[in-house]
Amino acid sequence: MPSVVVEADTGGKTVFEVPRNKIGKIKLLEIDNQSSSVITVTIQDVFTPSPSASNYNPTPVTKERKVITVANGETYTEKIDGNIEILGTCNVVASETDSACKITIGYEFE
Amino acid sequence: MIKLFTETPPLLLPRQYVKFTGADFTDEIREGDTFKIERTQQIVYEQTFILPSSDYTQVDLNDIGLYPTNVHTLYEILVGFKGGKDILIYPQVPAGKYFARLEESQLFPNPGNPLLRYIGFVDVETSPVDEPKLRIHTVKDLEPIIFILYNDGSDYEKLVMKFMVNRCRLVRVEEIPPEERMREIQHYEYLRW
Numbered sequence: 291m292p293s294v295v296v297e298a299d300t301g302g303k304t305v306f307e308v309p310r311n312k313i314g315k316i317k318l319l320e321i322d323n324q325s326s327s328v329i330t331v332t333i334q335d336v337f338t339p340s341p342s343a344s345n346y347n348p349t350p351v352t353k354e355r356k357v358i359t360v361a362n363g364e365t366y367t368e369k370i371d372g373n374i375e376i377l378g379t380c381n382v383v384a385s386e387t388d389s390a391c392k393i394t395i396g397y398e399f400e
Numbered sequence: 401m402i403k404l405f406t407e408t409p410p411l412l413l414p415r416q417y418v419k420f421t422g423a424d425f426t427d428e429i430r431e432g433d434t435f436k437i438e439r440t441q442q443i444v445y446e447q448t449f450i451l452p453s454s455d456y457t458q459v460d461l462n463d464i465g466l467y468p469t470n471v472h473t474l475y476e477i478l479v480g481f482k483g484g485k486d487i488l489i490y491p492q493v494p495a496g497k498y499f500a501r502l503e504e505s506q507l508f509p510n511p512g513n514p515l516l517r518y519i520g521f522v523d524v525e526t527s528p529v530d531e532p533k534l535r536i537h538t539v540k541d542l543e544p545i546i547f548i549l550y551n552d553g554s555d556y557e558k559l560v561m562k563f564m565v566n567r568c569r570l571v572r573v574e575e576i577p578p579e580e581r582m583r584e585i586q587h588y589e590y591l592r593w
Contacts, residue, residue, distance in 0.1 A: 340449040377558045
C-alpha cells in the first residue's frame with residue numbers, strides 16, 4: 291500500500307491524484323502532532339463532475355472527506371476499511387502550518 | 401443486440417458465422433443477412449463519469465466511438481461497471497425508448513420517479529467489470545444506443561464503464577453451412593417484444 295507523508299499546512303498539500311479510470315480509497319490515516327498547538331486536519335477530495343442534466347458546465351468541486359482534531363503532543367492513528375473514497379485529487383489542509391505535525395496517508399486505487 | 405446474461409458470454413471468433421434477424425438493422429444489413437467473421441481484434445476502452453446525487457446524464461455510444469465506421473465491421477461489446485455503487489444504468493434504443501420494461505403499461509423505467517426507478521436498470525452488481533454480463537452489438541448507421549446514468553446515492557459517485565470491444569470483420573455469405581456454428585444477432589425490436 292503506497293503512503294505519503296506531508297507536513298501540516300494551512301495552504302493545503304496534495305497527497306495523491308486518482309487516475310481517471312480508478313477510485314482512490316484511503317486505508318490508513320496517521321497524524322503525529324508534535325507541534326505546540328492543537329491542529330485540525332481536513333482531508334479534501336477535489337474533482338470535476340461530468341456534465342449532467344442539472345449542470346452542463348460543471349466546475350471543480352471540493353468535498354470534505356474527513357476532519358480530525360489532534361491535541362499537541364499526541365498521535366492519532368486510524369485504519370480505514372475503504373469507506374473514504376477519493377474521486378479526484380486528495381488534499382490535506384491543516385489549521386496550522388507546522389513542520390512538527392506530520393500527516394501520513396496510506397491509500398489504494400481500485 | 402442488447403442482452404443481459406447471467407454469466408459472461410463468450411466472444412465471437414474468426415470463422416464463426418452470424419445472422420442478423422428480427423428486422424432490418426441498416427440499409428446495408430437487412431433481416432436474414434448472413435456473414436462469416438474473417439478476423440477479430442479485442443480493444444479495451446474505458447469511460448468515466450462523476451455524477452452528483454439525484455442527477456443523471458446520458459451517454460450515446462455513437463458519440464463515444466462505439467459504432468464502427470466501416471459497413472463490414474461488427475462491434476461486439478461486453479460492458480462492465482466499476483465504482484458508482486448507487487448509479488443505475490438504463491439502456492435506451494433508439495433514444496428515448498427504454499430497452500427493458502415490464503408488460504404492465506404503467507411499469508416502464510423512469511429514473512425521475514421513485515416508484516419506477518428500479519425497473520429495467522443494470523448496475524455494478526449485475527455487470528461488474530471483472531465479469532461483464534451486458535452484451536451489445538453495433539454496426540455502422542445503426543440507431544443510437546443510449547445509456548442513461550442516474551445517481552441514486554446521497555453523494556457524488558464515480559462510475560467507470562469498461563468496454564471490451566471485439567472488433568469483427570464481416571464477409572457476406574449467401575448461406576451458412578449446416579455443420580457450422582452460427583450466432584443469431586437479434587434486432588432490438590425483436591428482443592423488446
